[in-house]
Amino acid sequence: MSSMGRLSQEQIVFGLALLLCAGFALALPGFLTTNNVLNLVRSVSILGILGVAMGLVVIGRGIDLSLVALMAISVAWTLNLIGGGMPIAQAMLIGLAFSLIVGAINGWLVAYAEIPAIFATLAMGTLIYGFGRYFLFSLDVAYMPERANSLLWLGQGTLLGVPVPIFIFAAVCLAGYLFLRYAKSGRYVRAVGDNILAARITGIPVRPIVVQQYVMSALIGYLAGIVTAASVASMNTRLALSTYVYDVILVVVLGGIGLSGGKGGIRNVIVGTLLIGILLNGMTIMDIQYTVQNVVKGALLLTAIVIDTIVNPRDEQTAQQGDI
Amino acid sequence: MTLSDSIVRWRYRLVPDHLLGEILTKRWVDNAIPLLILACVMAVFGSLIPDFFGAASVSNLMRQWGEFGLIVMALTIVMVAGGIDLSVGSIFALGNIVALTLMHVAELPVPLVVLFTMACGAAVGLVNGLLVGFLRLRAFLTTLVTLIIVRAVVDMILLKYAVAIAAVFPDSDFWFFFGEGYVLGLPFSVVLTIGVAIVLHLVLSRTRAGWHVLAVGGSRRSAHNVGIPVRRVICATYVVSGTLAALAGVLFASRLGAAGADIGIGLEIAALTAAVLGGNSLGGGRGSAAKAVIGSVTVMIMVNSLVRIGITSGGSSLLLGLVLLGAVMIDVRWLKNRQKFLSKVYVSPTYSALPAAPATDGASPYALNDRLRPVEAIGLDRIDGPEDVILDANDNIYVGNRTGDIVRFLAPDYDQQEVFAHVGGRPLGMAFARDGSLVVCIGGMGLYRVTMDREIQKLTDETNRSWFSVIDDSRLRLADDLDIAPDGRVFFSEATVRYEMHEWPVDCLESRGNGRIICFDPNTGTTRTVLKNLVFPNGICMVHDGQSFLFAETWACRVSRYWFDGPKKGTVETVIGDLPGYPDNINRASDGTYWLALVGIRTPALDLALKMPGFRRRMARRVAPDEWLFPNINTGCVLRFDESGRVIETLWDRSGDNHPMITSMREHKGHLYIGGILNNRVGRLKLDGVDETWTAKRSYWGQS
Numbered sequence A: 001m002s003s004m005g006r007l008s009q010e011q012i013v014f015g016l017a018l019l020l021c022a023g024f025a026l027a028l029p030g031f032l033t034t035n036n037v038l039n040l041v042r043s044v045s046i047l048g049i050l051g052v053a054m055g056l057v058v059i060g061r062g063i064d065l066s067l068v069a070l071m072a073i074s075v076a077w078t079l080n081l082i083g084g085g086m087p088i089a090q091a092m093l094i095g096l097a098f099s100l101i102v103g104a105i106n107g108w109l110v111a112y113a114e115i116p117a118i119f120a121t122l123a124m125g126t127l128i129y130g131f132g133r134y135f136l137f138s139l140d141v142a143y144m145p146e147r148a149n150s151l152l153w154l155g156q157g158t159l160l161g162v163p164v165p166i167f168i169f170a171a172v173c174l175a176g177y178l179f180l181r182y183a184k185s186g187r188y189v190r191a192v193g194d195n196i197l198a199a200r201i202t203g204i205p206v207r208p209i210v211v212q213q214y215v216m217s218a219l220i221g222y223l224a225g226i227v228t229a230a231s232v233a234s235m236n237t238r239l240a241l242s243t244y245v246y247d248v249i250l251v252v253v254l255g256g257i258g259l260s261g262g263k264g265g266i267r268n269v270i271v272g273t274l275l276i277g278i279l280l281n282g283m284t285i286m287d288i289q290y291t292v293q294n295v296v297k298g299a300l301l302l303t304a305i306v307i308d309t310i311v312n313p314r315d316e317q318t319a320q321q322g323d324i
Numbered sequence B: 001m002t003l004s005d006s007i008v009r010w011r012y013r014l015v016p017d018h019l020l021g022e023i024l025t026k027r028w029v030d031n032a033i034p035l036l037i038l039a040c041v042m043a044v045f046g047s048l049i050p051d052f053f054g055a056a057s058v059s060n061l062m063r064q065w066g067e068f069g070l071i072v073m074a075l076t077i078v079m080v081a082g083g084i085d086l087s088v089g090s091i092f093a094l095g096n097i098v099a100l101t102l103m104h105v106a107e108l109p110v111p112l113v114v115l116f117t118m119a120c121g122a123a124v125g126l127v128n129g130l131l132v133g134f135l136r137l138r139a140f141l142t143t144l145v146t147l148i149i150v151r152a153v154v155d156m157i158l159l160k161y162a163v164a165i166a167a168v169f170p171d172s173d174f175w176f177f178f179g180e181g182y183v184l185g186l187p188f189s190v191v192l193t194i195g196v197a198i199v200l201h202l203v204l205s206r207t208r209a210g211w212h213v214l215a216v217g218g219s220r221r222s223a224h225n226v227g228i229p230v231r232r233v234i235c236a237t238y239v240v241s242g243t244l245a246a247l248a249g250v251l252f253a254s255r256l257g258a259a260g261a262d263i264g265i266g267l268e269i270a271a272l273t274a275a276v277l278g279g280n281s282l283g284g285g286r287g288s289a290a291k292a293v294i295g296s297v298t299v300m301i302m303v304n305s306l307v308r309i310g311i312t313s314g315g316s317s318l319l320l321g322l323v324l325l326g327a328v329m330i331d332v333r334w335l336k337n338r339q340k341f342l343s344k345v346y347v348s349p350t351y352s353a354l355p356a357a358p359a360t361d362g363a364s365p366y367a368l369n370d371r372l373r374p375v376e377a378i379g380l381d382r383i384d385g386p387e388d389v390i391l392d393a394n395d396n397i398y399v400g401n402r403t404g405d406i407v408r409f410l411a412p413d414y415d416q417q418e419v420f421a422h423v424g425g426r427p428l429g430m431a432f433a434r435d436g437s438l439v440v441c442i443g444g445m446g447l448y449r450v451t452m453d454r455e456i457q458k459l460t461d462e463t464n465r466s467w468f469s470v471i472d473d474s475r476l477r478l479a480d481d482l483d484i485a486p487d488g489r490v491f492f493s494e495a496t497v498r499y500e501m502h503e504w505p506v507d508c509l510e511s512r513g514n515g516r517i518i519c520f521d522p523n524t525g526t527t528r529t530v531l532k533n534l535v536f537p538n539g540i541c542m543v544h545d546g547q548s549f550l551f552a553e554t555w556a557c558r559v560s561r562y563w564f565d566g567p568k569k570g571t572v573e574t575v576i577g578d579l580p581g582y583p584d585n586i587n588r589a590s591d592g593t594y595w596l597a598l599v600g601i602r603t604p605a606l607d608l609a610l611k612m613p614g615f616r617r618r619m620a621r622r623v624a625p626d627e628w629l630f631p632n633i634n635t636g637c638v639l640r641f642d643e644s645g646r647v648i649e650t651l652w653d654r655s656g657d658n659h660p661m662i663t664s665m666r667e668h669k670g671h672l673y674i675g676g677i678l679n680n681r682v683g684r685l686k687l688d689g690v691d692e693t694w695t696a697k698r699s700y701w702g703q704s
Helices: A009-027 A034-059 A067-083 A088-111 A117-136 A146-156 A164-182 A184-194 A196-201 A206-232 A237-241 A244-255 A266-285 A290-311 B003-014 B018-024 B029-048 B055-080 B088-105 B110-134 B139-167 B173-180 B188-206 B208-218 B220-225 B230-256 B267-277 B289-309 B313-346 B506-510 B604-610 B613-622 B696-701
Strands: A141-143 A234-236 B376-378 B389-391 B397-400 B405-409 B417-422 B426-432 B438-443 B446-450 B456-460 B479-484 B490-494 B515-521 B526-534 B537-542 B548-553 B558-563 B572-576 B581-588 B594-601 B637-641 B647-652 B664-668 B671-675 B682-686
Touching: A009 A244, A009 A266, A034 A067, A034 A164, A034 A184, A034 A206, A034 A244, A034 A266, A067 A088, A067 A117, A067 A141, A067 A146, A067 A206, A067 A234, A067 A237, A067 A244, A088 A117, A088 A146, A088 A206, A117 A237, A117 B139, A117 B267, A117 B313, A141 A237, A146 A164, A146 A206, A164 A184, A164 A206, A164 A266, A184 A196, A184 A206, A196 A206, A206 A234, A234 A237, A244 A266, A244 A290, A244 B139, A266 A290, A290 B139, B003 B613, B018 B313, B029 B289, B055 B088, B055 B188, B055 B208, B055 B230, B055 B267, B055 B289, B088 B110, B088 B139, B088 B230, B088 B267, B110 B139, B110 B173, B110 B230, B173 B188, B173 B230, B188 B208, B188 B230, B188 B289, B208 B220, B208 B230, B220 B230, B267 B289, B267 B313, B289 B313, B313 B613, B389 B426, B389 B664, B389 B671, B397 B426, B405 B426, B426 B490, B438 B490, B446 B479, B490 B537, B506 B613, B515 B537, B526 B548, B537 B594, B548 B581, B558 B581, B581 B664, B581 B696, B594 B664, B604 B613, B664 B696
Parallel strands: B426 B479, B479 B537, B537 B581
Antiparallel strands: A141 A234, B376 B682, B389 B397, B397 B405, B405 B417, B426 B438, B438 B446, B438 B479, B446 B456, B479 B490, B490 B515, B515 B526, B537 B548, B548 B558, B558 B572, B581 B594, B594 B637, B637 B647, B664 B671, B671 B682
């Protein structure tokens, strides 16, 4: 870290984002148009909301690879229920309940069954997708029914000339910040992520806190899903199988939240979101092939993990055997 | 005996509880559970799907298994070293597309195609290996990212060459042999995979490289500390994994010749499920080729059968996710709790009703007295646990020490002591052979001989293995006491085959016939078990007829006599059946009778507990070992009896402060030398009215 002077990763990333923004603005003619900026910010805010969900889990030394799958399936089910004639509020409640229950199962698997988080949530992602496809619906894409057009405002509306998703993103960030800063359980999350054994010894209910992490991630994920569905008036369940969740991890790791837990906060998520949003948008405008974009993102994520490993080296003494 | 007692007795005689604990100590249990799951899966789908075991179905399944098995083995290699490789699915797809491109578009010769493709896989593996092994990134995330990148590369190649690949049909029988050929009636891919499995098994179990991999997986830090190049080993596992995955891609390319976009998607989940279901541990150290094969066959059957039953892809990913979670949960729980569970269930008491204990007062031959009060202490606090005591022709005392030495106290005043021989283990019973060498039973090692030149020779450390014993009873765990027949044969007791030396009192909680008497014949060099299922056989002493010996069964409070020669050969008779305590060593006395040490005295509570196996089992499971009801082994006595079993006299230390803990005694020139396995001294007692020149060695072997 010393070679980087006093700059933190967060500041470096923020600087990079500004540089990239300036570069794109100069090089790409369509980049700084109002339309594009709005589009950029809107798509980024969904990524950012998911980033807050993932960030909360990562700060608690976990990871939630089922985040996107759960979001896609629970929201798609909600849309299908509305399409089937159920009142909107009731359908949303059912979808939310499903999401929270799955989140709690995730937490239980990690905290009580002691399955490594990365593993439990990966398997749960597959399982949720399979469950949804087998039991809940048969079509890949769930469309927003006419009846639910009031929901579209969440994704497509504007407030004071600013798209609503931005407000939602800001609200989620504020809530996340307040939670981590002032709520007792929010501080516990950080303590558990920093040193789970010490947290247990000081009397923190470690396992319930871990479960709570995943439930919160499911909650925020559901919100992000509703915004996503409102933006494009549909929910594509293929999203569950895509690499979208790695974009979310990219946001979190790039922003400077160490994967070994206990470090970072909401600000890191915002910074990471900005950088990734600008990058993705710029590549889309440059008409770079989707597969090449994937390679670029992968390389970037790999670099981020390498830097994370160098900056936050894993402690050989406390690293557990089998911590993969 | 009451009816309920009989029921309990028969219940414990008929149900072999102890086998559960013994089976759990076996390493093959790890494979037994996955095998059971495989059998269940076969039974379920075999009955659901008509013609499941038909030739076409099996052949189709086998070809797919050939490729899938290779991938699971690739993953297994990495997992054994403590990592994980999620990129196998993508590398498989890469192998497929590269092989197709080289074959169809570049039209290279087949061997080159195979070689190039495998090199491609190895290169991706090398990237993984460098990142995870040398840069020490997290294996899971890193290989996830390489999965995405490689997948993107595959898509790029696909976009460029898909049409060209579909347009050309290679004209090479050799090429199609990979996918469709038969060797010895089996599809080529299956033969190849089985070959790889055998090689993998041999490497992991027999070679230095394989041991390094297992060591790194078992404990990375320890492996580093013993000098294993941890980073290089980890890197190598990823390279091998990538190569194997690419090889699977070649087989697939040859079989289908298809360049689809969804080849290999989700394969890592299926492979992971297979590897874990087979019993390979996440986090490493535990895994084998056999486990990979079992797991891959199980998952292969499940996934294929679901498709044939007509369940959509959602159903199969649901099932895979469930199975994966279940298998990982069992794996994590099993690894964490196996030892705990084993220590709970290993102790398996059985019914044992002792005859009523004789009185130790009044006119009883066991009546309490203070005759051990004048015992002098030799080597007080300079010796730890002299189980047995023996004296040579020059009156020097030899005793075993807990530190693995045989210590010699020098005559005449026994002030000086020296280490006669360092044998290791726990020296227990001793006897002099005809040639003057000292034959010793060493707990944890076996039967050894120490010559007077202090040369240590192993006589035997194994015997014939029982056919139906679960634990390996060929090894000698707890050789206890011995005596030597006039023809040189050594008869020695092994107290228990179920416990190690340091746990010997726990055997009392079982009171099962876990022990045996073994004969070593120096003339032929053979060892064989002569008497089995004895309750902690302990002291052994030749009877003067030269055809039989007396032996004590400690937890049965019994002294018996066994004829190994002569007209009564092979019979066992009880000499004393109701001792008031737990008998230990037996030795000859100067007047033709026998000395017997009682290591402890029975207590009514334990006697009662021995009739209540359920109680003792609950105790062993729920109470900490410190609090268990153990036999009293702090207060004992020495008694003298004759061949008919009549007890002549008993020597007690009533106050318990001079020499209470006794496991052996040896008469020598008018004195009795006393040892105790938990004592810190050798006792010496002047005997009145005995032959003051008599020594055990001379009387038995004659003047030599």
